Amino acid sequence: MIEQEFEQTKNFLKRQMPAYLKKHGLNPDASFPCPNPEHRDHSLSMIYDPRDLCVHCRSCGISYDIFALAGIHYRLQDYVAQFCKVHELFLGPVPYSLQEYLKKKLSSTVQRTFSTHPIEDNLSPRFEIEGGDRQNMTSSPSPKSFQTQNATFDLRPVQTTLHTSQDVFPANDGQNVNTVQDAVFGPSGLSFGPNNGSMRRGMFSPFSPDPDSVYRPKPRYEHIDDEQIPAYDFSDYYQKCHAALGKTDYLRLRGISNDVAERFNxxxxxxxxxxxxxxxxxxxxxxxxxPTSKTCYTVRNTDPLSKDRFRKNGRFQFFNQKALNKTGAIFITEGEMDALSLETLGYHAISLGGCGNVHAFLDLISNDPEMNQSRTFYICLDEDTPGQDAARELTQGLYQQRLPYKRLNLCFPYKDINEALMKDKATLKERLASLDSLLAYSLTPLPREVPPQKFLQTSEDFSHLKLSAALYTLCLRPQTARRLIAGIIDDQVRNIVYAGTVSQWNYLASLVKHPQDSANDTQNGVWLNAKLLALSSENPAEDILKGLTACKLQGDDNFTVIADLTAMPLDLCLNTAAKLGKFASELRQTILAVCNLDASRYVEALALQNIDITLNSNGDFCCDTLDPYGKQLNFLRFGNN
Known part of the structure; x- marks a missing residue:
């Protein structure tokens, strides 16, 4: 299935050659310069052939398909990188499954290169000049000869063939120079010399290089390992570049400190x-x-208008790889500038150097015996599609290795950490300083089971008060409120805890009818089904919480709380009502908050149900509210006159 997908994708992309040429300012219907690096002639010698979907140079004889041409333009040496680049241009990022297939497939096949060898074998012949005394000369039809004063030269066509990397570059790097030369240019080679063998060594020296200085072509590999790249020490180059750092203010503009610039050279x-x-x-x-090591460095173009921004030279190594030796928090970034930004703020950071290096990083830490639970990796890659795909792969790898990690979007609303440092350094520092608390914070999801909510819908509901553990608000005038509460107490159906001041409690008591049987229903002049929870003016909500906690601690929880807030200013009333709503949920207690009419539109947002109550001419209570379905509901509770 994946093979079919790859072939279909490849064929589709090859057909995009005209569009690719137009993207690069080239007309596919006309001739244009050959991009071959070894072709120094800048004439319009290359044309596009729609029959094979390739471009061909009529001068040097080279041919490119769209993948090889992308390799020239974007300096990509292996086929996987070329394919991924073209895929990105026309179809977006390459799916991970297709990347893995490409790596496995091409690792066992002939490796591809975009050298000056043409794609096809049937190209125009090249010519060579060779001496007559050379052995094993390849015969050629109609050789042309010309003479100089000291020698005679033959000019004959040579058939060009396509060589694989195994043919061109044998495994033995210490082989004889002539072996390499013969492998590249054929058994007769490209040589200059006299036809009669009488020339002395040194004549025509510009055309007869010393064997030790003969150019050795470098092999091109599908996957270039570190061992296959010469370990060149760039220390002297680093020293010169560091000495010239004062010529630019680029680091200052990017928010990187001088200390970090010195520390990382x-x-x-x-x-x-x-x-x-x-x-x-x-x-x-x-x-x-x-510099990432003595043998590797990254170059960043300081031109802000250029889209071509990066180069990497030498054996690859992760930037600030020594951060892995630290314990505690280690931030993993995509680019070196992001890692430098975090180091500027005092945090340990390592850079992947690109989204394609995730597997190399996972291999690195998996082979480290010191890697343990004492480190926590914070994944802070860019928020674009490649960055998010790489972040997912990284989280999977760290999870499999049982290493602690957190995935962060540290830079929002900016595209990367360095931009956040430049434009809002204070916010970035605050996020990092409070990172633990921010990561511990979580939103509350919807509960899976919610009991049905009970509403006050009839006059009898005021007597029984069989309601939900929630906040209900009654908005009415204070005098009306006292009469309503006195009537509820007189019903003697539900135990009431009245939360108010002592004076409010005394006014209420004057409206309650005395029971007929004082011996059974009263005790020292106090009604058994109604008790006072005295409030102070400083912090009424805390007084209510303390009283409710004490009652429940003593095993008494069979009551309904009626909190009288009518004597409070509006702001204190709203603040207390908000806290009562929280207490009702936490303590699983029904609380009725009695408020003034002017607070109705505010407290309605805090309560499960809000009821506006007025007193009519007959002394009855007119209740105006909404039912559980949001429909207008009006009912009467008869007065206790």
Whole structure:
């Protein structure tokens, strides 16, 4: 299935060659310059052939399909990188499954290269000049000869063939120079010399290089391992670049401190040769040099308008890899500038150097015997699609290795950490300082089971008060409230805890009818089904919480709380009502908060049900509320006159 998907995708992308050429400012219906780095002629010699979906140079004879052409333009040497780049241009990021298939498939096949060898075998012949005394000369039809004063030369066509990397580059790196030369140019080679063998060594020296200085082509691998790249020490280059760091204010503008610049030996190269463009012109950058080791460094183009921003030279190594030796929090970033930003703020950070290095990082820490639970990795990759895909792979790998990790979006609303440092350093520092508490914070989900909510809908409901453990608000005038509460107490159906001041309690007591049987229903002049919870003016909510806690601690929880807030200013009333709603939920207690009419539209948002109550001319209570379905509901509770 994956093979079929790859073939279909590959064929589709190959057909995008005209669109690719247009993206690079080239007309597929006309001739354009050959991008071959070894072709120094800038004439319009390359054309696009729709029959094989390739471009062909009529001068040097080379041919490229869309993948090889992308390899030239974007300096990508292996086929996987070329395929991924073209896929990204026309279809977006390559799915992970397809990347893995490419790596497995191409590791067992002939490795591909975008050298000057053409794609096909049937190209125009090249020519060579060779001496007559060379052995095993390849016969050629109609050789053309010409003479000079000292020698005679033959000019004959040579058939060009396609060599694989195994043919061109034998495994023995210490082989004889002629062996390499023969492997590249054929058994007869590309040589200059006299036809009669009488020339002395040293004549035509510009054309007869010393064997020890003959150019040795470098092999191109599908996957370049560190051992296959020469371990060149760039220390002298770093020293020169670091000395020139004062020529630019790039680091200051990016928010990187001088201490970090010194600690990581950052440098500046105002004449860095980044390669050649599609027309063969040299690309020169004013670049920031970021050493990752003595044998590897990253170069960042300081031109803010350029989209071509990075180069990496030498044996690959993660930037600030020594951070893995630290304990505690270690931040994993995508780019070196993000890691430098975190180091500027005092945090340990290591950079992947790109989304494609996730597996290499996981391999690195899996082989480290010192890696244990004393470290916590904070994954802070970019918020684009490649960054998020890489973050998912990284979390899976750390999970499998049983290493603590957290995935963060530390830079929002900016695209990366360095931009957040430049534009809002204070917020970034605050997030990092309170990171533990922010990560411990969680939102409360919807409960799976919610008991049905009970509403006051009839006059009898006021007597029984069989309600939910929630806050209910009654908005009415204080005098009306006293009469309503006195009537509820007189019903003697439900035990009442009245939360109010002593004076309010005394006014209420004057409206309650005395029971007929004082011996059974009263005790020292106090009604058994109604008790006072005295409130202070400073903090009434805390008084209510303390009283309710004491009652429940003593085993008494068969009551309904009626909190009288009518004597409070509006702001204190609203603050107390909000706290009572929280207490009702936490203590599983029904609480009726009695408020003034002007608080109705505010407390309604805090309560399960709000009822506006007025007194009519007959002394009855007119109740205006909403039923459980949000419909208008009006009912009467008869007065106790």
């Amino acid at each position: 950052l440098g500046y190269d105002d004449n860095f040769v980044a390669g050649a463009d599609q027309y063969g012109s040299q690309l020169v950058w004013q670049a920031l040099v970021i």
